[in-house]
Amino acid sequence: MYFGLSEDQTMLQDSVGRFLETASELELVRGFAEGDAALASNLQHGLMELGVPLVLVPEEYGGLGMGVLEAALIQEAMGRHVAPTSFTAAYAMAVIGLREAGSEQQKSDWLGQIAGGQTLMGVGVTEAIGGREGAGLTLDGDKLSGRASFVLGADLATHFMLTTGAELVIVARDATGLSETALTTIDKTRNVLNLDLDGVACEVLHGDGKTGVARMIDVGRVLLAADSLGAANMMLEKAVDYSKDREQFNRPIGSFQAVKHMCAEMAAKLEPCRSLVWYAAYAQDHVDDEAALVSCLAKSHLAEVGKYIARTSTEVHGGMGFTDLLGLHYWFKRIGANRQLLGGPEAVREEAAKLQGWA
Amino acid sequence: MDLNFTAEYQDFRAEVRGFLDAHKHEAPKMSNAGLRGKKRLKWQRILLEHGYAARTLPKQYGGFGAAPDALKQRIIAEEFSRAKVPGGLSGQGINMLVPTLLELGTEEQKQAYIAKTLSGEMIWCQGYSEPGAGSDLAALRTSAVVDGDDFVINGQKIWTSTANQADMIFCLVRTEPDAPKHHGISYLLFSMDTPGIEVRPLMTMTGRAEFNEVFFTDVRVPTSQIVGERGEGWMVANATLTHERGMLGDPDAALSRLQSIAEIMQNEHVDGKSLMDNAVYRDRLVALEAEVYAMKFNGMRLTTATSAKKSAGMAGMIVKLQGCELNHRLAELAIDVMGEYGILFEDSPFLRDDGMWQTLYMFDLGLIIGGGSAQIQKNIISERGLGMPREPKVNKA
Secondary structure, three states: OEOOOOHHHHHHHHHHHHHHHHHOOHHHHHHHHOOOOHHHHHHHHHHHHHOHHHOOOOHHHOOOOOOHHHHHHHHHHHHHOOOOOOHHHHHHHHHHHHHHHOOHHHHHHHHHHHHHOOOOEEEEOHHHHOOOOOOEEEEEOOEEEEEEEEEEOOOOOOEEEEEOOOOEEEEEOOOOOEEEEEEOOOOOOOOEEEEEEEEEEOEEOOOOHHHHHHHHHHHHHHHHHHHHHHHHHHHHHHHHHHHHHOEEOOEEHHHOHHHHHHHHHHHHHHHHHHHHHHHHHHHHHHOHHHHHHHHHHHHHHHHHHHHHHHHHHHHHOHHHHHOOOOOOHHHHHHHHHHHHOOOOHHHHHHHHHHHOOOO | OEOOOOHHHHHHHHHHHHHHHHHHHHOOOHHHOOOOOHHHHHHHHHHHHHOOOOOOOOHHHOOOOOOOOHHHHHHHHHHHHHOOOOOOOOOHHHHHHHHHHHHHOOHHHHHHHHHHHHHOOOOEEEEOOEOOEOOOHHHOOOEEEEEOOEEEEEEEEEOOOOOOOOOEEEEEEEOOOOOOHHHOEEEEEEEOOOOOEEEEEEOOOOOOOOEEEEEEEEEEEEHHHEEOOOOEHHHHHHHHHHHHHHHHOOHHHHHHHHHHHHHHHHHOEEOOEEHHHOHHHHHHHHHHHHHHHHHHHHHHHHHHHHHOOOOOOHHHHOHHHHHHHHHHHHHHHHHHHOHHHHHOOOOOOOOOHHHHHHHHHHHHHHHHHOOOOHHHHHHHHHHHHOOOOOOOOOOOO
C-alpha cells in the first residue's frame, strides 16, 4: 500500500504549476477578468504544449491515458493560480462523457479532435443535478430544444456537450437555432453561460447517457474540490506571508496569537483535505463502489473548508484583503463559485446520504 | 497511489488471521481491554510471543525484534479490530516511558523496567503537570534536593491518570532551582510505594475519577534513579510528549464512532419516523462523515510517510488538534439527535448505549485540553509548521 503521489505525478503537477506561475500571474488574470480574452488563448497554447488536454484521453485515441488523480493535480495547480482555463469542462468532463457513452466511432472522432486541439467542448449538465425555471433539454429525432443553464468551459469552446437526462448530446457552437446568454458571476476567471436551443441539430452519443452524465458529474465535482484545494492553499500561504511582513504595534501581526491561531486553524482544516481529494480522484478509476460517494464528500467538504479559508485569509490581510489592489478576491470568488457549481454542499451531501441508503 | 497490498503483505494478513482464529478463544473481552486481570496478562504474554505487541522493540528487553514496518502495524490493527479482539496493552508506561528508556535510559534501567512494563506486570503513571504548571510545564516546582545518595522530593502533581493503580512513576522534578527554567529539571523513576507519597482521586465532570492528585512529602529516591543527566529532564520529557501526541489521534476510532451514530439514527424513532429521516440531522452526519474520511486518508498518508521514514510535516502536526475535535463533535451529534434521551446518564431507565455519548462528550473535552491543549497545538502548528514568529517574551519588571 502506498498512499501518496508518485515521482511522475509530483513532476507533472510541478511542471504545470511552474508554467502557470508566469502564464497566469495576477496581472494577466486581472486582464482576463477585465475582458482581455488574449490570455485565455495564450494559456491554452501553453497547456497544449505541456500535453494537458491529453491527460484523460486514452492512448489509443492519441492521449496520455492518465487517471483522474493526475487531472486533479493539474486542476489543483490551476486553482492555486486562479488560471482562466476550461480544463474542468473541456478536458475532463467532456472526455469522461465520451469515454463512458461514446461509440467506438464517436470516441475516435471526437477524442482525437480534442487531443489535437481542433475541438474544445463546453459542458452543460446542471439540469441533471436539478432543473431551475423550467430549464432542460428535449430531443425530437436529432433536433434538440430547450435551455441548458450554467454551461461551463465556454470560453474557447467550439462545441457543447449537453444532456437531456437520458442522453448525452454534442452540438456545434455555430449551429442554427442556438443562442447564448452570457452570465455574470462573482468569478471572472471562468465564464459561464446559458444556452437556448430551438430545434438544433445534434449528435447523440450512442452509449448509456445517464451513466455518462453521472460519471461526468462525479469527476467534475472532484476537480472543483481540487481547484478549491489549490486556491485555498494559496490563500493560506498568502495570509502567512502577509502576517510576517505587516507590522502593527511595532511587531509583525503574525506574532500575535490571535492571528497565529487563525492561520493554524486554516492549516489544520486544509491538510486532511489534500488526502481526501487524492483519494476521491484515485477512486474514480480504481474504487468503483466508492467513486460517487467520495466525490460527493470531497466536493462538499472542500466547499466548507474553502469558504472558511477564503474568509479567514481575507481577514488576516485586514483592510488590504478587501481591496481590489491586492487581488486576493480572485481566489475568494473562485472558491465561492466552486462551492455552488455542480451542487452546493447541502445538495451534494443529500446525494451522499442517498448513495448510502440514508435518504 | 496504490491501495493494494503486495503478496508479502497479503501473506502477513493471512498469518494474522490464522493467529486470531487459533487464539481468539483466549482473548479477554473488548470491554475489559484496559484492565489487567489474569486473563488480560496471559493474553499479553501470547501477543508478545507472536509479535502482536511490542513488535518492533528489541528482543533482549522483551520485545519481538521485528523491523519497523508501518504497513504491518496497520494490518495488525485492522485485523484485531475486525475480529473485535483487544490488541497489546497500552498505557503511559508502554507508550511513553519505554520509548524514552530505549532512547535515553542506562542499560540497568532498560533491564530493570522495559520487559516488566511490556508484560503488563509493572504499571506506570506520569508525574508531569502541576497545579501551577500546565501548558507552561517547564514552570513546574516540585523540588528534589540531594541529601547523601538520595533526592528528597517535595511538591504536588495533578492530572496523574492511573496513579491509584501504578507501581511506578516517571516524574519531572526541579533539581537546579537557580538554573533557567528549562535547564533545572530532572527526570526520575521511583516506586509509588515509597514512603511520603499520597494519592487522592480527582473527580471530573464525568462523575468518575479518571485522574488523581499526587502529593510528595520528603520522598527519598536514590540519585541513580535519574534518566539522563541532572538538569536535562526537559529534553528527556519532550521525547515522550511526541509519543503521546501520536497516540491520541486515531482516525479509525472516529470511523467506528460515525457508524454507531448512523445506526442510532436508523434505529431510533420519533413519532414513528426514524431520526435518519430528519434532513438536518442527516446533513450533519454526512458533513462529519466527510471529515472522518479526510482524517482516515490523512492517517493512511502518515502510514506511508512513516514506512518511507519520511516526516509527513503538517499532515502529522494537525492530528491531535483535528482528531480530538472531530471525536468531540461526533459525540455532540449523537447526543443532539437523541433529543431528551440524550441527557439520560449513569443508570437511568431508558438509557441508550450505557450513557457513553455524554461521557465521551465530556471526556473528549478533557482530551482537547490535555496532552498539549488545542491552543498549544495551534502555537506549534503556526510556529513550527507555518514558520510564523514566536510571541515576544514579556519582561517581568
